[in-house]
Amino acid sequence: MRHIISILMENEAGALSRVAGLFSARGYNIESLTVAPTEDPTLSRMTLVTRGNEEIIEQITKQLHKLIEVVKLADLSEGVHIEREMMLIKVLAKGSHRAEIKRLVDIFRGSIIDVTDSSYIVEMTGTSDKLDAFIGAVHEDLIVETVRTGPSGIARGTKGLSL
Amino acid sequence: MELSGAEILVQCLKDEGVEHLFGYPGGAVLHIYDAIFKQDELRHILVRHEQGAVHAADGYARATGKPGVALLTSGPGATNGVTGIATAYMDSIPMVVLTGQVPTPFIGSDAFQEVDTLGITRPCVKHNFLVKDVRDLAETLKKAFYIATSGRPGPVVVDVPKDVTDPNIKIPYVYPKTIKMRSYNPVKKGHLGQIKKAVDLILSAKRPVIYSGGGVVTGDGAAELTDLVREMNLPITSTLMGLGGYPGTDRQFLGMLGMHGTYEANMAMHDCDVLIAIGARFDDRVTGKIKDFCPEAKIIHIDIDPASISKNVRVDIPIVGPVKSVLADMVKVAKEHKNQPNKEALAQWWSLIEKWRAVNCLKYNTKSKRIKPQHAIELLHKITNGDAYIASDVGQHQMWTAQYYPFDKSQHWLTSGGLGTMGFGLPAAMGAKVAHPDKDVVCITGDGSIQMNIQELATCKQFDLPLKVMLLNNGYLGMVRQWQEFFYGGRYSEVTVEAQPDFVKLAEAYGHVGMRVEKPEDLEGALREMLAMKDRLVFLDVVIDPGENVYPMIMAGKGHHEMQLSPDCELS
Ligand SMILES: Cc1cc2nc3c(=O)[nH]c(=O)nc-3n(C[C@H](O)[C@H](O)[C@H](O)COP(=O)(O)OP(=O)(O)OC[C@H]3O[C@@H](n4cnc5c(N)ncnc54)[C@H](O)[C@@H]3O)c2cc1C
Ligand SMILES: Cc1ncc(C[n+]2csc(CCOP(=O)(O)OP(=O)(O)O)c2C)c(N)n1
Ligand SMILES: [Mg+2]
Numbered sequence: 001m002r003h004i005i006s007i008l009m010e011n012e013a014g015a016l017s018r019v020a021g022l023f024s025a026r027g028y029n030i031e032s033l034t035v036a037p038t039e040d041p042t043l044s045r046m047t048l049v050t051r052g053n054e055e056i057i058e059q060i061t062k063q064l065h066k067l068i069e070v071v072k073l074a075d076l077s078e079g080v081h082i083e084r085e086m087m088l089i090k091v092l093a094k095g096s097h098r099a100e101i102k103r104l105v106d107i108f109r110g111s112i113i114d115v116t117d118s119s120y121i122v123e124m125t126g127t128s129d130k131l132d133a134f135i136g137a138v139h140e141d142l143i144v145e146t147v148r149t150g151p152s153g154i155a156r157g158t159k160g161l162s163l
Numbered sequence: 164m165e166l167s168g169a170e171i172l173v174q175c176l177k178d179e180g181v182e183h184l185f186g187y188p189g190g191a192v193l194h195i196y197d198a199i200f201k202q203d204e205l206r207h208i209l210v211r212h213e214q215g216a217v218h219a220a221d222g223y224a225r226a227t228g229k230p231g232v233a234l235l236t237s238g239p240g241a242t243n244g245v246t247g248i249a250t251a252y253m254d255s256i257p258m259v260v261l262t263g264q265v266p267t268p269f270i271g272s273d274a275f276q277e278v279d280t281l282g283i284t285r286p287c288v289k290h291n292f293l294v295k296d297v298r299d300l301a302e303t304l305k306k307a308f309y310i311a312t313s314g315r316p317g318p319v320v321v322d323v324p325k326d327v328t329d330p331n332i333k334i335p336y337v338y339p340k341t342i343k344m345r346s347y348n349p350v351k352k353g354h355l356g357q358i359k360k361a362v363d364l365i366l367s368a369k370r371p372v373i374y375s376g377g378g379v380v381t382g383d384g385a386a387e388l389t390d391l392v393r394e395m396n397l398p399i400t401s402t403l404m405g406l407g408g409y410p411g412t413d414r415q416f417l418g419m420l421g422m423h424g425t426y427e428a429n430m431a432m433h434d435c436d437v438l439i440a441i442g443a444r445f446d447d448r449v450t451g452k453i454k455d456f457c458p459e460a461k462i463i464h465i466d467i468d469p470a471s472i473s474k475n476v477r478v479d480i481p482i483v484g485p486v487k488s489v490l491a492d493m494v495k496v497a498k499e500h501k502n503q504p505n506k507e508a509l510a511q512w513w514s515l516i517e518k519w520r521a522v523n524c525l526k527y528n529t530k531s532k533r534i535k536p537q538h539a540i541e542l543l544h545k546i547t548n549g550d551a552y553i554a555s556d557v558g559q560h561q562m563w564t565a566q567y568y569p570f571d572k573s574q575h576w577l578t579s580g581g582l583g584t585m586g587f588g589l590p591a592a593m594g595a596k597v598a599h600p601d602k603d604v605v606c607i608t609g610d611g612s613i614q615m616n617i618q619e620l621a622t623c624k625q626f627d628l629p630l631k632v633m634l635l636n637n638g639y640l641g642m643v644r645q646w647q648e649f650f651y652g653g654r655y656s657e658v659t660v661e662a663q664p665d666f667v668k669l670a671e672a673y674g675h676v677g678m679r680v681e682k683p684e685d686l687e688g689a690l691r692e693m694l695a696m697k698d699r700l701v702f703l704d705v706v707i708d709p710g711e712n713v714y715p716m717i718m719a720g721k722g723h724h725e726m727q728l729s730p731d732c733e734l735s
Contacts, residue, residue, distance in 0.1 A: 013293075014281060014285075017282070018285060021285055021286055025286050055473070062469050062470035063470050066468070068289075068346060068347050069346055070346060071345055163345065
């Protein structure tokens with residue numbers, strides 16, 4: 001099962017490598033990981049997507065919690081939550097493709113943020129599935145490169161992961 | 164008070180109550196050694212190899228419950244210490260290891276004797292720190308001791324760049340009295356609801372058994388455990404690490420469990436209906452084949468580390484908390500409980516256990532013309548009244564010690580269980596002797612293991628540490644030979660330690676007393692002579708039967724009820 005885990009941790013050098021090291025040492029997989037400081041600069045917020053059965057996920061959350069720098073964490077998949085991922089994708093846009101891609105970007109509510117006479121850079125935000133779908137919709141020969149942030153997640157409702 | 168970083172470091176250790184420090188100097192820690200030179204409260208013990216320093220600090224911690232402290236230089240000093248750090252980590256031993264580092268401006272430049280100590284040690288420490296500013300030094304050290312000793316204990320490394328200890332930069336010194344960390348709050352008490360549920364379950368049990376572990380020893384829970392066991396008339400077995408947490412000579416103690424555990428302990432595990440795991444982590448040496456582990460049991464697990472719970476085996480009633488307070492609460496709840504233990508069922512259970520016990524699984528051939536290691540250890544137990552601090556190395560001799568030296572007291576048994584580090588014994592014994600100069604401290608070792616840190620005999624000479632070394636010399640890497648005998652058709656590949664030094668002369672060369680004993684009839688006399696020399700380190704080379712094996716044994720992939728018993732025992 002896919003799980004999305006949100007981690008609030010001390011914004012200290014080395015904290016990220018502790019998390020990464022934990023996953024490699026214990027053989028857990030990381031599908032994606034994003035991290036940045038929060039409104040409180042002493043804290044960082046990390047969103048981590050992993051896969052495993054219930055026992056493995058339980059171990060992962062417990063082991064993460066054991067890391068001294070981890071202040072709080074939540075398995076967002078346990079409740080209703082929102083996920084968003086951002087993608088920058090460079091596509092070849094020549095001739096008839098230009099209009100076609102523009103149409104596609106509109107349908108997916110993305111925006112074209114850079115234009116040359118033969119390419120576009122498209123910015124798109126959404127669930128990872130939506131981004132996958134967009135990639136699927138563009139002919140693969142037209143894709144020059146894609147950069148994805150990996151999903152960030154937040155639980156719905158008034159409660160938050162904070163101190 | 165204005166102090167330099169080096170002086171602050173030394174002063175912090177004193178303020179933390181540290182009396183002994185095991186270390187080895189080098190460029191990156193010169194300022195610190197200068198500060199050590201200028202004082203005489205903190206006693207520094209100069210080892211002969213950094214691995215020895217860390218094991219000695221570890222042995223000190225195991226024998227006292229206080230954190231051990233080691234000081235190493237950067238680069239090779241730190242890497243030499245890694246085996247010691249990993250050893251302490253696997254056994255959850257509180258320790259603070261201070262390592263020198265190249266000056267901050269040089270970090271990352273492949274400077275002389277630079278290694279990424281934080282990166283190298285990260286997977287085998289509870290936590291580690293790099294101190295980049297002298298103003299952070301005192302608080303970081305306070306945190307290091309706090310983290311090392313609280314919750315599930317473990318080693319903490321503090322990496323200190325040379326410029327941070329600069330004697331010319333002085334700053335005001337205050338050592339924080341307490342420390343609070345928003346990201347680290349170990350549990351102080353167990354959940355009372357869970358404790359009540361556990362007591363209910365134990366009282367309703369017909370065939371309960373306690374499986375206690377190293378957490379009882381490090382968590383200072385021996386007295387509370389004994390109360391609980393007696394109060395509820397429970398049978399108890401222990402892991403290798405938990406030995407001494409309950410009196411080993413007591414009738415209710417079934418001996419060690421697991422791969423080389425006793426028949427009665429493992430059978431009780433297999434047949435129990437309620438298992439109470441206390442400060443133990445369901446290691447694979449203990450559980451055997453998971454599918455056959457306690458097939459009929461409901462399981463209660465007390466552990467301070469939530470990650471230990473349901474890691475290898477699913478449990479029914481988890482209690483997260485320190486053994487000491489949880490056990491005290493359990494005794495209280497049991498005493499006030501409206502129900503009593505099921506006396507009749509327990510009596511039946513005990514009579515079944517006595518039948519298993521009658522198999523006498525630790526019996527060995529006492530008629531042999533060669534010295535049997537089991538006999539040597541039993542004699543040592545007799546002569547020391549079971550009261551010595553015993554450090555072991557790793558191998559057959561370690562298992563025999565666990566089986567034939569029943570520990571009545573906690574913190575008297577120092578062994579590397581989790582990592583199984585050969586070379587641990589002698590330096591660990593050193594640590595124990597530093598802590599308890601007036602007590603008997605014996606290192607029980609093997610001919611392979613002792614040669615991994617034998618250089619520490621010189622440390623013992625220099626610092627007047629008259630411990631005893633009892634070498635069970637079988638001329639083999641015995642434990643490996645045993646596996647090759649059982650599982651590789653007796654093809655003894657690279658396990659003969661053919662060119663052995665003359666250990667008697669070697670001991671003498673280091674300035675100690677060396678003795679050798681080869682005949683069973685001379686053994687007791689030799690052991691007595693050894694222990695009578697209170698102020699000398701005596702190295703006794705005991706030449707034992709080379710073919711002796713450790714029994715019982717649960718072979719790989721087998722369950723607790725499928726033990727291989729010794730050909731000498733009485734199962735008919
Ligand atoms: C050659 C060899 C053979 C071995 N054979 C055996 C064998 O036959 N039988 C055997 O038992 N072992 C054997 N071992 C040792 C084995 O590898 C493990 O080290 C050992 O079983 C682990 O013991 P433990 O479960 O008590 O855990 P420890 O490693 O001592 O862990 C302690 C547990 O207690 C918890 N804890 C710590 N402090 C507290 C506290 N204050 N309150 C609550 N909980 C706390 C910790 O979180 C941890 O879960 C062998 C080792 C070697 C080298
Ligand atoms: C540092 C290290 N290397 C290798 C091993 C693997 N090993 C486990 S027991 C053993 C043999 C130990 O021989 P010895 O010290 O003579 O003890 P004996 O088994 O003969 O009593 C070996 C090589 C280990 N545990 N530690
Ligand atoms: Mg040997």
